[in-house]
Amino acid sequence: MKQQFIRFSAMCLLFSVAVIGCKKDDHAHDESELITTVNVKLTESGTTNATTFTFRDTDGPGGNAPTKFDTIKLAPNKTYNCEITVLNESKTPAEDKTSEIRNEANDHQFYFAVTQASITVSNLDTDSRSLPLGLTSRWTTTTATPVGVTGSVRVTLKHKPGAKASGDDVSKGETDIEIAFPAVVR
16 A cells, blocks of 8 residues: 555656646746836926936845936926836846847837836837837926925836727836835925
């Protein structure tokens, strides 16, 4: 009886290893990329005045705290053109993920959520189906943020392979990165 149990257990183990070993990796293209750095370059419309605000966490989520986390500071009643660049600086040389996101635009979208700061964000670039991408956008400010108040601009990159649709919200898809930049308009 004991030998039969051992044989049965061994056969179950071999069968499960074979199934796992032969299982097709359906998620190979769906896995989120490691993004350690996000640069938000804002250029005042009609000028060459540009400022880049950076979030950097070179060891990725968890682990050590970010090494750079800028507060976005904008002037009131202005319009800014925004360009986002995304990097993986955990590798040497650093990988620029921006072109990969652009090449896979049909599967990605940036979302912008503003809290307690008078900033409105409008996407400028789109994918091949005219759905928003968000690597470029227009930011418009109105009134100054009250003294002593810091708002935020939450920048979220979603990965939505084969599922991106018009009217999608930020709750759908896999989050590649989400950062709540502190933000003030003064």
